[in-house]
Amino acid sequence: MIYNIRKIFTILSLMILGGVLVYNCEPEPDSLGEQLFLDGAAEGKDVSYDLIAYNIDNNDTIRTDAFKLLNLISSGSTSSIAVLGAFNENQFGMQKASYFTQVRLASYNPDFGTNAVVDSVVLVLKPVVTLDSITTTTNESYVYPDGNVDAKKIVNTYPIKKFGKAKLNGGKLTLQVNEVTEFMNGVNDIVYSDKNFGIDPNVLGSKEISGNASAVTITKDSDGSSLFSSNADIRIPLSTSVFQSKIINKKGQPELNDVSNFIRHFRGLKISVVESDGYLFQFTPNDMELIMYYKNDKVENGNTTRPQTKYEFAVKASNMHSAYYEYNRDGARINNYAFGNTTSGDLKLYAQGMGGNSIGIKFKKEEIEELKKLYQNDKAAIISAKIRIYTDKSEWDNPYTKPGSNDFTIVQRDRDSSGKETTAFTTDYTSLGALFIPVRFYNRSSDNTNYYDFTVTKSLKDIVESGVDYTNKYFKIDLAQFAVNSSGSIAGYNYSTRAFSIGRAVFVGSDPSNEDKIQLRVTFGTKK
Template structure:
């Protein structure tokens, strides 16, 4: 019977994939025929086996330099993501995110004209927002301050996509900008999330995000409807101290500090953006969309008449600049300290997964359970059809309003050690076999408590049970992150993920023998009759 079923799978695989799948590759659950077993069209048995699941302590640190923050690729262009904010809760403790960036001149040796004086400077930051929750207000009697021009002002307001206590203090969060006083090195230098570059303690500027929302603005002239000002993307405009830019930029005209990139990034070393509050919410923004704009006036003579029109100068704040994220943690009195013990022998009772350098989850097969499966295979010719690691959110401790992860919010990789003890990392054997067609994770009941998730490890288990591959040094590593796509839309590689800026965290049930929702290996197998 098993022979005929396998033969059917082989024929179907060739039909679907044009011969890409070979005879021994097993299909992804629910994609190439598992339903035949589960719905009674052929015989199959599902049995549960215990696992060793434990917390992997990443020391609350992860690489967060420009390479990791700018590694997402979409439609052939590089995008960027970073996190700001603060969030404190009893399970994981406090997590606070700040952001560093270098600043460059638009071109070397800029000419600001005669008797240039800075009017104002703004740092424009664009959070990721919910575009389907737009609110519009219009002021038909607005007077544009530069020239006292009668105008119309249209403001579109969007809520920021938040993770945490979105309504704490009415959704207020205060952004603060400080000048960096420590050289931040170059674009290709590695930086970790525990690196806090030195800054001038006197803030360059600050801005309160009210109600957790940001706005786009368009101002048009009443007389002819021409645009006087536009900020088409919803953003936060943080006013900075004009005198600092007068001294460090305008007054340095023609001097070595502005002559080339190397001199400038040692003269004006960069900016730090942080939040004042110690609790509230986290949000993501796009560093490549940031702007640093200086408004200034200088002399202009036309037909013998001198005027002082306002001019804008936009610094280069993206691209080849060095960027990094800084994450602070305070685990004092957090419940994670009682359970995240990293017990690789019998497992931890609860599993604490967290992005941005927090814990990962490690999972190992148990020797005695592998022995049972091998005996089934040898004695009863039981062939593994599917194998899934099933993990539940912890109903007792993680009954929260915070969004549960979706299936795409996880990464799973396979870890092995060679004969010399060197650890290697790779995609799971299932992903390697099926590639883009493979769905590694399925999510269930994410709108309920508990939710649960199935991670497919069919081929990895078959390799051990049916082909005799070693398993003592093998384990799986699960993170709350996504695999980043390349320009063609497929996964770029196992080490290209969103871990550096994933705001998610969740408590799962681990290897707890007293809990009916303990993590388990669910194996469906068929036997010859």
């Protein structure tokens, strides 16, 4: 009965809090062993053991092609996330994110009519915004420029979700767009985040943003009909002369006749920021728009008019996309601690998304041997096992967003005799079912230090109680989330948000002088 009540409470908590549970007290044993506590069936004891925790250097590089950025499946539809911006701080140094996309025509061999002239071109980005914070301005005397129409303009402004120095220079970043000059291959080709395709140095368009995105609605005064509307977005004006010469003036020529010719004629766009410090923000590439407005001659009843026409290019999932990340670690504190010491561990652990460091964790031989003796000699069964890791309050005491329970992935890796590594979910993932919460977040209220418990009960039980070889096994932790499929289940251990995770944090590693050193906390018990 108690077990059922606990299951119901867990389900309700997940529904109410969306799976992000914050605790301010010591955690209870996980469901794999908690039945041993019921009705006084066992006496439990908590013991802490040292671990070998170290930094994994990913060379600041990760796969960032269309597959990794655009193929996360959520609620049955393809979603997409990418990053723009720059952020520079003392611990990790500078991280800067740019984005590449091919451009295709909506249909080939287009007819732009007679005497077509480009009015304007705009690239539309849809950043991730905070919807519950809104500022509204209304202009009752607005004049719509195409036809000088009396209208009303309503602008709803939302703050962009940022990571970094959101108030630096008033939150301003300068976005710029350049034309790509290097062929970007196909949508199924693998691209890594250190690939910077060649560009025309002449800027195609730019826009200074102040950390916000705006939704605009324009309606006629005469009848209230819509003249223009947009969702919360950033609109970057692009060069009309380039699109006049490369698109409109190529009407009927081979460059516009098929996709193969076109993606070699107009090879794509690079979106970047001018600054090297500020903040990072995410946007949704599948919602990008590239719109060209033009006018041409239209003859009706002997009268010639020049109405405006909107032409939308294809810049979404059918194209090749990739992210480009730049790093500058010169003088950063990470250089003093992130050595990748797999023998005794590193004093501090640096975890960073977008190709930055991962965390590796191994069990110590002497600690495993002690647990085996307890099991064999005292019949002490493992009830619960958690890897506890604290944020480093001396190195990472700042206002930046701290990771929560849902901001980590943990997998197990095994190296065979030839040195080849295999990756898989931890056995706790595969054993405990849908209600399993792999990571729990706590806050030590006495000094506002965050810490996290990673459940590894089944993994440890297999080693201690079943004799599974652990000498070449380790855990790998990343600041990312596992992607889910249309049914709400995790899609696979290799489907995650690592390619565009903008979080970072410094943790206490295998530091014997620090009371918050990473540890394995084991609850074991013997039958009465």
